[in-house]
Amino acid sequence: MAALVELFHFHSSPILQRRSHVPAAMAGSGEDRRRRMPHVLTVAGSDSGAGAGVQADIKACGAAGAYCSSVVTAVTAQNTVSVQGVHPLPEDSVRDQLRSVLSDMAVDVVKTGMLPSPGVIKVLCDSLREFPVQALVVDPVMVSTSGDRLTSHSTIAGYRNELLPMADIVTPNLKEASALLGGMSLVTVADMCTAAKEIYKFGPRNVLLKGGDLPDSSDAIDVLFDGENCHELRGLRIKTRNTHGTGCTLASSIAAELAKGSSILQAVQAAKSYVESALHYSKDLAIGHGPQGPFDHLFRLKAHDLNSDRKPSFNANDLFLYAVTDSGMNKRWGRSITEAVKACLDGGATIIQLREKEAETRNFVEAATMCLEICLSYGVPLLINDRVDVALACNADGVHVGQSDMPVSMVRKLIGPGKIIGVSCKTPAHAEKAWADGADYIGCGGVFPTNTKANNLTVGLDGLKAVCLSSKLPVVAIGGIGAGNARSVMETGVPKLKGVAVVSALFDRECVVTETRRLRSILLEVAAATK
Numbered sequence: 180m181a182a183l184v185e186l187f188h189f190h191s192s193p194i195l196q197r198r199s200h201v202p203a204a205m206a207g208s209g210e211d212r213r214r215r216m217p218h219v220l221t222v223a224g225s226d227s228g229a230g231a232g233v234q235a236d237i238k239a240c241g242a243a244g245a246y247c248s249s250v251v252t253a254v255t256a257q258n259t260v261s262v263q264g265v266h267p268l269p270e271d272s273v274r275d276q277l278r279s280v281l282s283d284m285a286v287d288v289v290k291t292g293m294l295p296s297p298g299v300i301k302v303l304c305d306s307l308r309e310f311p312v313q314a315l316v317v318d319p320v321m322v323s324t325s326g327d328r329l330t331s332h333s334t335i336a337g338y339r340n341e342l343l344p345m346a347d348i349v350t351p352n353l354k355e356a357s358a359l360l361g362g363m364s365l366v367t368v369a370d371m372c373t374a375a376k377e378i379y380k381f382g383p384r385n386v387l388l389k390g391g392d393l394p395d396s397s398d399a400i401d402v403l404f405d406g407e408n409c410h411e412l413r414g415l416r417i418k419t420r421n422t423h424g425t426g427c428t429l430a431s432s433i434a435a436e437l438a439k440g441s442s443i444l445q446a447v448q449a450a451k452s453y454v455e456s457a458l459h460y461s462k463d464l465a466i467g468h469g470p471q472g473p474f475d476h477l478f479r480l481k482a483h484d485l486n487s488d489r490k491p492s493f494n495a496n497d498l499f500l501y502a503v504t505d506s507g508m509n510k511r512w513g514r515s516i517t518e519a520v521k522a523c524l525d526g527g528a529t530i531i532q533l534r535e536k537e538a539e540t541r542n543f544v545e546a547a548t549m550c551l552e553i554c555l556s557y558g559v560p561l562l563i564n565d566r567v568d569v570a571l572a573c574n575a576d577g578v579h580v581g582q583s584d585m586p587v588s589m590v591r592k593l594i595g596p597g598k599i600i601g602v603s604c605k606t607p608a609h610a611e612k613a614w615a616d617g618a619d620y621i622g623c624g625g626v627f628p629t630n631t632k633a634n635n636l637t638v639g640l641d642g643l644k645a646v647c648l649s650s651k652l653p654v655v656a657i658g659g660i661g662a663g664n665a666r667s668v669m670e671t672g673v674p675k676l677k678g679v680a681v682v683s684a685l686f687d688r689e690c691v692v693t694e695t696r697r698l699r700s701i702l703l704e705v706a707a708a709t710k
């Protein structure tokens with residue numbers, strides 16, 4: 180064995196040296212055109228059942244569009260029943276693997292999983308000092324999701340003293356957080372915030388404390404402490420036995436999003452939504468006979484077969500010209516809902532909301548089903564205002580709710596992770612909550628006074644700006660907007676403002692196509708001028 184290792188060193192060193200010079204030598208040459216892929220290196224244990232560990236990391240990164248190389252720290256024998264054996268690799272082997280990858284492959288982000296000894300942690304920290312990367316994501320694997328202890332107590336000090344000070348984000352579950360904090364009891368969300376702040380003192384730039392095991396909670400609540408704020412992130416608790424590897428997957432998915440250029444907040448939100456979707460799609464999967472099965476990381480490859488999610492992810496640019504119907508207006512002008520929808524699609528609307536306050540349920544479902552067919556043929560999403568039941572009945576693309584409608588977290592539970600949820604917000608506090616609750620976009624208004632919605636508070640352009648500046652979600656402006664003032668709205672140029680939502684300026688007019696086209700050309704002009 181020793182001879183083999185020596186042979187490896189002898190043959191590999193010159194190759195490593197040459198390769199490590201390739202990227203710098205390529206700068207400015209024709210080789211620049213080689214396509215780069217976001218690259219995550221996972222430093223973790225192998226799971227023979229492939230639900231967690233290195234295998235989960237590779238699949239999760241692949242699903243996010245990132246390349247994932249792997250340094251194996253231990254080989255575990257495990258299945259859906261339990262962990263039957265853990266065989267740590269020698270520190271020298273871990274060091275060799277790290278050098279092989281980091282010296283050659285332009286890694287963007289390193290993600291860690293099982294680090295079986297303080298020695299391996301030290302080897303990793305030394306390697307990261309020698310080959311710095313853009314970000315370090317630490318999943319402090321100490322106890323498997325099945326409850327098996329995976330590392331010795333002595334390793335915890337290594338995490339605290341060596342690795343966490345180098346981490347951009349650390350993602351403990353409740354048991355791991357408690358272990359890092361010497362056995363602190365964590366039973367409430369307030370405890371979680373306190374614990375996240377304590378862990379932050381070890382040096383990571385962000386702490387994501389996962390509350391999946393929190394007692395008495397119907398939601399999956401995580402807290403993210405970024406050194407200033409403790410954000411409560413609510414997600415869906417998917418009822419399934421197939422949760423093996425969720426921690427590894429979440430951390431890898433965060434790493435992949437960071438490698439693609441996301442901020443920490445965006446990366447965490449995207450990763451949470453990916454894990455939720457994967458669990459949802461895999462909830463009835465039957466692999467293994469134990470209590471905890473793996474899930475399907477690559478479900479999106481098959482999503483079209485599952486016939487339930489034609490929009491795997493929301494495109495914020497769809498908010499550009501948002502048409503919101505009103506049956507009263509359309510009736511006055513002698514057109515049906517479907518005629519109105521077809522007309523605004525012909526004029527270039529990019530997303531439609533059926534806001535039919537007076538419609539009887541049966542008529543509403545029938546009209547929504549027909550409108551969905553039409554929208555499908557234009558490739559434009561169709562949302563339903565207020566009525567989650569109607570959205571479910573016709574399999575619409577999503578729902579728009581206001582502050583006094585069903586709460587976003589409940590809507591999400593009912594319509595599932597792949598659908599779009601919009602929420603009306605008038606203040607930065609509303610916007611923060613919308614994001615934490617898992618909405619996809621914000622409708623902010625009334626920007627101007629309107630007759631379409633009774634007793635609507637006007638927030639003005641300043642209110643719109645305040646919401647947009649604080650929002651982590653894309654925003655569409657609404658209320659009294661039409662061809663005469665859309666320019667002034669979009670020229671605010673605030674980040675996150677993606678478009679305008681309009682009712683009367685399209686539907687309380689004789690020709691919907693003409694009005695939609697007129698508005699669209701104004702929006703396009705502003706977009707071209709501010710490019």
Ligand SMILES: Cc1ncc(COP(=O)(O)OP(=O)(O)O)c(N)n1
Nearest residue numbers: 565579580581582603622623657680
């Ligand atoms: C895009 C968009 N933004 C805001 C609203 C208003 O929703 P809500 O506050 O629930 O009021 P109603 O539309 O239900 O009267 C919206 N519908 N669309």
Ligand SMILES: Cc1nc(C(=O)O)sc1CCOP(=O)(O)O
Nearest residue numbers: 624625629631658659681682683
């Ligand atoms: C439905 C709605 N929501 C608003 C809000 O402020 O959240 S204003 C509004 C009515 C928008 O109609 P019009 O384009 O005819 O002014």
Ligand SMILES: [Mg+2]
Nearest residue numbers: 565580581584
């Ligand atoms: Mg409403």
